[in-house]
Amino acid sequence: MNPIHIIGTGLHSALGKTTQECVTALRASNPFDAETGANVKNLSHYACSLPEHEMTIPYYLLKGVSENDVQTRLHAVLFDVIAQATSEAELSEEDFETIGLFVGSSSFEIADEEERFKQTVNDDDSLALAECGMGNLSERIRKHLNINGPDFTFNTACTSSANAMLYAGQLIDQGVIDYGLVVAVEFVNETTTYGFHGLQLLSPTALLPFDDRRDGLVLGESCSAAVLCNQDIASQHLKNKTRSVVKQSSESKENISIDNNVSSVIRLLGGANLCDTHSMSITHEEGDIVANVITQALENSALTPEAISIVKCHGTATPGGDLAEANGVKRAFSQSNHFPVCTAIKPFIGHTLGACGLSEFILFCCALQQGFLPATPTIASEGNQLGVVLNQNISLKENKLNGLEALKDSAFLLNYFGFGGNNTSLVVDIHHFENAPKSTAVKGDEHG
Amino acid sequence: MVNFFSDQSLSQKNNRKKVQLHIIAAESYVNEISHSQENNETPLVDLKKIVKESSGKAIRRITRFVQLAVIGANRCCKGIELDSNASVYFSSCRGDTGVTVDLLNGLVRDQQPPAPLSFVNSVSNAACFQVAKSVGALGASNFITNRFDPIFSALQLSWSDFAMGTRTQALIGSVDCCSEPLNNHRRRIHVDTQADADIELAEASNWLLVSSEPMNNGSTNSSGNTNTLGTIEALEYFSNIESCLAWLNDENVLNRLPEDTVLGVGQHLNDDQVKALLTATGIKECFHYVTRSRYYDSPTGEGIVRFLSDLEAKSTASTMLHVNTDPSGRMTVLLVTKP
Numbered sequence: 001m002n003p004i005h006i007i008g009t010g011l012h013s014a015l016g017k018t019t020q021e022c023v024t025a026l027r028a029s030n031p032f033d034a035e036t037g038a039n040v041k042n043l044s045h046y047a048c049s050l051p052e053h054e055m056t057i058p059y060y061l062l063k064g065v066s067e068n069d070v071q072t073r074l075h076a077v078l079f080d081v082i083a084q085a086t087s088e089a090e091l092s093e094e095d096f097e098t099i100g101l102f103v104g105s106s107s108f109e110i111a112d113e114e115e116r117f118k119q120t121v122n123d124d125d126s127l128a129l130a131e132c133g134m135g136n137l138s139e140r141i142r143k144h145l146n147i148n149g150p151d152f153t154f155n156t157a158c159t160s161s162a163n164a165m166l167y168a169g170q171l172i173d174q175g176v177i178d179y180g181l182v183v184a185v186e187f188v189n190e191t192t193t194y195g196f197h198g199l200q201l202l203s204p205t206a207l208l209p210f211d212d213r214r215d216g217l218v219l220g221e222s223c224s225a226a227v228l229c230n231q232d233i234a235s236q237h238l239k240n241k242t243r244s245v246v247k248q249s250s251e252s253k254e255n256i257s258i259d260n261n262v263s264s265v266i267r268l269l270g271g272a273n274l275c276d277t278h279s280m281s282i283t284h285e286e287g288d289i290v291a292n293v294i295t296q297a298l299e300n301s302a303l304t305p306e307a308i309s310i311v312k313c314h315g316t317a318t319p320g321g322d323l324a325e326a327n328g329v330k331r332a333f334s335q336s337n338h339f340p341v342c343t344a345i346k347p348f349i350g351h352t353l354g355a356c357g358l359s360e361f362i363l364f365c366c367a368l369q370q371g372f373l374p375a376t377p378t379i380a381s382e383g384n385q386l387g388v389v390l391n392q393n394i395s396l397k398e399n400k401l402n403g404l405e406a407l408k409d410s411a412f413l414l415n416y417f418g419f420g421g422n423n424t425s426l427v428v429d430i431h432h433f434e435n436a437p438k439s440t441a442v443k444g445d446e447h448g
Numbered sequence: 449m450v451n452f453f454s455d456q457s458l459s460q461k462n463n464r465k466k467v468q469l470h471i472i473a474a475e476s477y478v479n480e481i482s483h484s485q486e487n488n489e490t491p492l493v494d495l496k497k498i499v500k501e502s503s504g505k506a507i508r509r510i511t512r513f514v515q516l517a518v519i520g521a522n523r524c525c526k527g528i529e530l531d532s533n534a535s536v537y538f539s540s541c542r543g544d545t546g547v548t549v550d551l552l553n554g555l556v557r558d559q560q561p562p563a564p565l566s567f568v569n570s571v572s573n574a575a576c577f578q579v580a581k582s583v584g585a586l587g588a589s590n591f592i593t594n595r596f597d598p599i600f601s602a603l604q605l606s607w608s609d610f611a612m613g614t615r616t617q618a619l620i621g622s623v624d625c626c627s628e629p630l631n632n633h634r635r636r637i638h639v640d641t642q643a644d645a646d647i648e649l650a651e652a653s654n655w656l657l658v659s660s661e662p663m664n665n666g667s668t669n670s671s672g673n674t675n676t677l678g679t680i681e682a683l684e685y686f687s688n689i690e691s692c693l694a695w696l697n698d699e700n701v702l703n704r705l706p707e708d709t710v711l712g713v714g715q716h717l718n719d720d721q722v723k724a725l726l727t728a729t730g731i732k733e734c735f736h737y738v739t740r741s742r743y744y745d746s747p748t749g750e751g752i753v754r755f756l757s758d759l760e761a762k763s764t765a766s767t768m769l770h771v772n773t774d775p776s777g778r779m780t781v782l783l784v785t786k787p
Contacts, residue, residue, distance in 0.1 A: 001612065048561045097687060106571065110548075117556050128552040132542045132636050134572070135595030148687035148778060152601050155543070155572040155591045163590060170608045191551055195567030272614070275536065275589035277581035280568050300614060420573030421580070422589060 001300060003267040003431065004169040004180075005234030008091075008227035009362045010084025012077050013349040014039070014060035014220055018084055021063075022349075023366045026374055027394060031347035032206060038218050038350060041067070046190050047118070050197070057202055060220030060350030061188060070115045073187045073221075079144060082183060082225045086145075089227035090237065091179065093146075099227075100177040101151040102168040103138045104161025104184045106354030111189035141183060149177060155354070157418030158314075159273070160184070161224070162357030162426060166271040168228050180228040186355035188221045199281070201318055207351070209315030209344040210322050210380035210388045217316045220350020222359040234265055238433055266365040269411060269427045270301030276421035282320045283328075283417050290328020290423060294413060297425035301411070305336035308427075309401060309410040310373065312364045313388070314417050315344035316351055325415060326386040340413070341399050343391050347376050357416050361426065364414065368407060369430050373399055408432050467611045469603070469618075469680040471784075473657040475524035476753035477516070479626075480742055481649045486630050492651075495519065502526075503582045509565055510578055513544035513625040517575040518582050520653025521621055525583045528657065531617040535587035537606045538576045539598035539622045541745035544569070545636060546627035575623065585619055596716060596774035598622050599654065599749045600683070600782070607683055610660050621655035624744040639743050648742040654749025662787075675787060677756045682783035689721060692771070692779040696728045704783070710735040710765040712751050714772025714780070725771055735768060748772060752784060 011018065015025040031037050041059035043050060045068075061067055065077060091099070113129060120126045133139070138151045152167065154160045161184030168180030196202050196219060203216035229237070242263075274296065276289040283289055298305060314325055333339055345360040352359050367374055372394040380390040391399050401407060411429045418424075485491045495515040500506045502522040510518070517538065547570045554560045568574060576589035588609070594601045599622040606618035626649055627633050634640040639647055662676040681704075686692040695701060710733045713722055722734065737751040748770070755768045770782040 047555050048559050050561070114552065114556070117552055121556050127632055127635055128549045128556070129545060129636060132545050132548070133595050134540060134543045134593045134598075139595050142776070148776065150601070150604065150685045150778075151594050152605070153593050155593070156576070156589075157571045157573060167592075167605055167608060170612055171604075174608060174611055176608070190555055191562060191567070191570070194555070194561035195564070195570075198561055198564045198567060273588040273590065275576065275580045275585070275587065277577065277586075280574060280577055296614070300612070418573070419568060419571045420577040420589070422573055422576070 001169060001173045001270040003231060003269050004172050004228050005231060006226050006228055006266040006268065006365070007234055007237050008085040008087070008089030009366065010081035010225040011222065011359060011362050012062055012081050012224070013222040013352070013359060014063055015349060016063050019362060019366060022363060023370060026348055026363055026367055027372055029348050031376060031379070038206070043193070046193070048194060054197070057204065058206065058218045059188065060218060062221050067188070070111050074109055074112050077223050078185060081223045082141065082145070082181070085225035085227050086181070090240065091227065095179055096145050096147050098149045098177065099147055099179040099181050100149045100168060100171055101138055101142060101147055102154065102164035102180055102182045103141065103152070104154040104164035104182070104354050104357055105137065105186060106155065106157055106160060107186060107189055107192050108137050110191055111187045114190055137185065147181070156422040157420055158351070158353050158356055159416045159418040159422045159424040160354035160357060162414070162416040162424040163273055165226070165268060165358060165361065165426060166273060166424065169268045169271070172228055172230055178229060178233060182226045182228065182358055184222070184224045184355035184358035186221055186352045187223070188219070192353065193219065203317065207317045207347050208379050209313060209317045209346060210326060210384060210386045210390060211317070212384050214317040214319065214322060216318055217346070217351045220352045222349055222352040222355045224355060224359040224362055226358060226362065228268065238265065264369055264430050264432045266369060267429050267431045269303070269429055270297060271424060271426040272296035272300055273422065273424045276423055278421065280421070281419055283324045283421060283423055285320055285324045285327065287324050287327030287331055290324055290415070290417070291331035293423045293425045294328065294332040294415070297413065297427050301427040303411055303427060305333050306338070307411045308340045308413045309407070310341045310343060310412045312360060312412065312414040313342050313344045314415045315346055317346070321417065322386060325417065326388045329388060341373070341391050341401065342388050343374050344376060345374060347379060348374060357424070361414060364412070365428055365430065368412070371396065373401070467607055467660070469607060469610065469658040470660070470662045470676045471656050471678045471680065471756065472659050472663040472676055473524050473528055474677055474753040474756055475520050475655045476750045477520045477523060477653045478750065479651045481626065481630070483648060486649065490628070491630055492626060492628060505582065507578060507582065511544055511547045511569050513546060513623060514569065514575045514578050516623045516625055516651060516653040517579050517621065520623065520655045521579040521583055521619060524655035524657050525619065530584055533587040533615050534585040534617040534619060535606070535609065535615050536576050536580050536585050536589040537602040537618055537620045538579065538589070538591050539593045539602040540572070541593065541595070541598050541624060542637070543572050544575070544625065545633070546625060549627055579619070583619065587615055597714070597748055597772050597780055598746045600772070600780045603680065603683055606658065616660045618658050619655060620658060621653065622746050622749050623653045624651055624746055626651045637745060646741065650742045650744040652744050652747065652750060654753060656749065656752065678784050678786045680782060680784055682781065684781040686779040686781070688777050689724065689773070689779055692781065693724060693728045696725070702729065705729060705731065705769060706767055708765045709767040709769055712755065712768045712770030712782070713738065714770060715747055716773045716775070717771060721773060729769065731769065733765070752782070755784060756786065
C-alpha cells in the first residue's frame with residue numbers, strides 16, 4: 001500500500017477535549033496519580049446491585065463532561081471531535097460531498113438506548129431497542145455533515161476503528177475515494193460495564209500492561225476522528241498550511257515556530273487483519289496468530305521487522321491477553337537485529353474498546369511527532385515474567401531512539417486484538433517533508 | 449462518482465487494478481413466517497438441527513443470529529476446500545437484536561447484569577468467529593455494514609482486499625434475524641402499520657463465496673456444479689441518480705450490456721427510478737426479486753443468488769444490472785454476469 005497521510009485529527013478522552021490537550025496531558029500524565037489517572041466511578045445509580053466492594057471501579061471518563069450527560073456525549077462530543085479533524089484538514093463543501101465515512105465502535109449509541117428505555121420501561125407500550133440499525137450512527141454523521149460518499153460501519157469489538165483506518169487507507173490508495181473520515185466512538189454504558197465485570201476482566205485498581213501485578217483492564221471512553229488522504233492532496237494541504245503560517249509570521253512581524261506538525265505528517269503505511277478461531281474472548285496464548293498478523297502487516301507495508309523501532313502494544317493487562325501479545329511480539333521480532341521499544345496507551349485513557357484503534361493511534365503518533373514517547377514508569381519494568389518491558393522514560397534519547405532524527409528512518413507498529421478472534425496490526429511512520437520551511441523560531445517547544 | 453470498477457476500460461482512473469469477483473458458490477436460506485405461524489406461541493422454527501446438518505457439528509450456546517449465519521455460510525461452502533487465506537466479510541442491517549434486547553430487558557426490567565456468554569455474543573463479530581471456525585476460513589474476518597444495503601459494503605471491502613492482493617477468496621454474507629415476540633420485532637423494523645398487516649415477516653442468511661480466479665480446481669460448489677456460477681464484474685457507487693444515469697449512458701457501459709440483460713430492482717428503488725434506469729439503458733426486463741408480501745431488511749444477496757440459480761424464471765438472462773438506492777438518493781450498482 002502507498003503511504004496514506006493523516007491531515008486532521010480530533011480527540012476527546014480522559015486526558016482532554018482536543019488532540020493537543022490530550023497530547024500535552026499525556027506528556028505530563030502519571031497513571032497512578034489521582035489528578036491524572038483514572039476516575040473513580042460509582043455504580044450506585046446503575047440498574048443492578050453488585051457486592052459493596054465492587055460498587056466503585058476505576059474508569060477513565062471523558063474530561064469535562066458530566067458522567068450522566070448521555071446526550072452531550074453522543075452528539076456534542078462526537079460532532080465536536082469530527083469538527084476538530086475536518087477543520088484541521090481544511091475540507092471544503094465539495095470534499096464532504098464525496099468523502100468516504102468509516103465508523104468504528106463496539107457499543108454505538110447503546111448508552112442513549114439504555115437511558116431512553118429506563119425512562120419508558122413502565123409505559124404500556126415500552127420497547128427495548130426501539131431504534132436498531134447498525135448503520136444509524138453513520139447516518140447521523142452523514143446527515144450532520146452532508147456527506148454523500150460511501151459509508152462503512154465496523155463492529156469488530158476492540159479492533160473496530162483500527163479496521164476502519166485500514167480500509168479507509170486501502171480505498172484511498174486504490175483511488176476509490178480522495179478523502180476518508182474515520183470516526184471512533186465508545187461511551188460509558190451499563191451493558192459494557194456489567195459485561196466486563198461479569199467476565200471478571202476488570203481490575204479494581206489500575207491497568208498495568210505486561211506487569212507481573214496485572215489483574216485486569218480499566219475501561220475508558222473516548223471519541224476520535226481523523227481525515228486521511230493520499231500524498232498529492234497531503235502535499236497541497238501542507239503548502240497551504242505553511243503559507244498561512246508564514247503569512248501570519250510576516251503580518252505579526254514575529255518569528256513564529258514552524259513546528260513539527262507542519263513540516264511532518266503521520267502516515268499509515270499498511271496493516272493486516274486476521275481471525276483467530278481459538279476462542280471468542282482471547283487469542284491463542286502461544287501468540288502465533290499475533291505473530292502472523294504482525295508479519296502480514298509488515299509485508300503489506302513492504303517493510304521488514306528491522307524497520308520497526310517502537311511497538312504500541314494493545315496491552316489490556318489481562319492475564320491471557322498480555323501473554324498472547326508478549327509471545328506474539330517476541331516471535332515476530334525473533335529474527336530482527338533488535339527488539340523494538342514497547343509502549344502502551346491504555347494506562348492513560350483506559351481500554352476504550354472499539355474506539356481504541358483510532359484514539360490510541362492519534363495519541364501515540366502525535367506524541368512521537370511532538371518528540372516524546374508515552375512512558376509508564378514502574379509498570380512492566382525490567383525482569384518481568386512476560387519479558388516485554390514498557391518504556392519507563394518519555395525522552396526518546398533515554399530510550400536509545402536518538403531523538404527525532406532517528407525516527408525519520410523508522411516505522412512503528414500498532415497492535416489491536418478483540419473479541420471474536422479479530423486481530424489487527426497497523427504500520428505507521430512520521431514523514432518529514434524535505435522542502436518544508438525550517439523553523440526560525442524563538443517560540444515553541446523544544447523537541448527531541 | 450466512486451468507482452469500484454473491475455475493468456480498466458470503464459474506469460476513469462488509470463491506476464485501478466483489474467479485479468473481478470468470481471462467484472463459485474452461493475446460498476440463500478430464507479425462513480418465511482406465515483401469519484398463522486406468527487400467531488403461535490413459539491413462531492420461530494428451532495434451528496439447532498439445521499445447524500448440525502449444515503455444519504456437521506452441534507454448535508452450542510450460540511444465538512439465533514449466529515445460527516442463521518452458520519447455516520447459510522456452511523451450505524454455501526459445502527464440498528469446497530477453502531483457500532488458506534479465505535476471509536469472512538459479514539454484514540447485517542440490524543445485527544443480533546435478540547441478544548441485545550435480552551440484555552436490555554434483563555438490565556432495566558429485571559435489574560440483572562448480563563450473563564458473560566450473552567455479553568460476548570452481543571459483539572457482532574461473534575458470528576464472524578463462528579462462521580470462520582465452522583467453515584475453516586483462516587484469513588481475516590470483518591463485520592461491516594451500512595444502513596441500507598449491508599452486503600454491498602461487504603462486497604466493496606472484499607473487492608478492495610482482492611485488489612490489494614492480500615486475499616484470493618472471500619465468503620461474503622448478510623443475515624437478518626427475527627426476535628420474539630414478533631409484534632415487537634415488527635415495531636422495531638417499522639413493519640407494524642395497518643398497511644403492513646398483510647406482509648409476512650422473514651429472516652434470511654445470504655452468502656456468496658467469491659474468488660479472484662474462476663473455479664477450475666475440480667471442486668463441486670453448492671449447486672452441484674464444477675463451474676463458476678457467475679462473476680461480479682462491476683461494483684459502482686454514486687452519490688445521486690444523475691451521476692448514475694450519466695455513467696449508464698456512457699457508450700462503454702452500454703456496450704457491455706447484452707440484449708438479454710435484466711434490471712435487478714433493489715429494495716429501495718421506486719417506480720420512477722426504475723423507469724429512468726430502463727430508459728437510460730434500454731433494458732427491457734426487470735427482475736423483481738423483492739416480494740411485497742414478505743419482508744426482511746436486506747435482500748440484495750438473495751437477488752444475486754436467485755439470479756444465478758437455474759430455478760428462477762429470469763435466470764435465463766446472461767447479465768443482471770442490479771441497482772439500489774437509499775433515502776438520500778445514493779445509488780449502488782452491481783453488474784453480475786453468468787459464464
